Amino acid sequence: MSEPEAAAPLLRILGVVKRFGEHTVLDGIDLEVGRHEVVVLIGASGSGKSTLLKTVNLLEQVDDGRILLGRADAPGEAAEDITDPRIDADRVRGRIGVVFQHYNLFPHLRVLDNVTLAARKVHRAGRAEAERTGLELLERIGLAEKAREYPDRLSGGQQQRVAIARAIATDPDLLLLDEITSALDPQLVGEVLDLVRELKTQGSTILMATHEMSFARRVADRVVYLKDGRIVESGPPAQIFDAPEREETREFLSRLRDPFS
């Protein structure tokens, strides 16, 4: 499918359905993520947030619908149907940076090598070039002095920032962040939040899932409330958190203990 207009969204999720056996986990999801937009998925445990991110990253195959991914650096170029079964999944994954709840850094590799590994594999960058870029990235996230350390010498928040640096080292078109703060002590959440906000300022396009409403409020351009695999409501944080239009959204938020501090 061709997307000639410069303003075409970077990501278009069109009627996506995902079933596990009899259980329909994504029930016709339509969602667009604009260039440089930060879209945050919220919803109860089991509502389908992670599964949606996994369909975009091709870790799960859709049962119906399509997902189109454009190029960040070439807005006029045709978006690619990444759900086309003939697609090279590894190549598509190389266009998408992913960070999960658990940082998944390689414990036997120093911080710098963790950051450069993907860049070297995906882009076949030489060691010297990858290290230069890796050090710049570590500088950007304020961890240059940890470049030669092993991950277990870093706090959880620092490890998660390294995982984010690793995800952006390949200069991906899209970043997927799945519950990246839920394994962190509350006092470490702020430093990860600051980094995500910085990425946003620098123009990254981000689709993320979180249970932390304060995080969603502070970083999202748009918040999407998912319930039972359907989008109930989507809008700017002020709408969703202060004046939700749907009763179901209001009920979900009122059940949460997080007071959006």
Ligand SMILES: Nc1ncnc2c1ncn2[C@@H]1O[C@H](COP(=O)(O)OP(=O)(O)OP(=O)(O)O)[C@@H](O)[C@H]1O
């Ligand atoms: N591989 C799988 N096989 C079978 N069922 C699955 C699989 N992965 C997810 N599910 C089910 O799909 C539903 C949605 O799960 P998902 O992890 O997407 O929810 P979530 O909103 O991300 O939840 P949480 O907030 O707890 O991470 C759940 O009922 C889950 O048990």
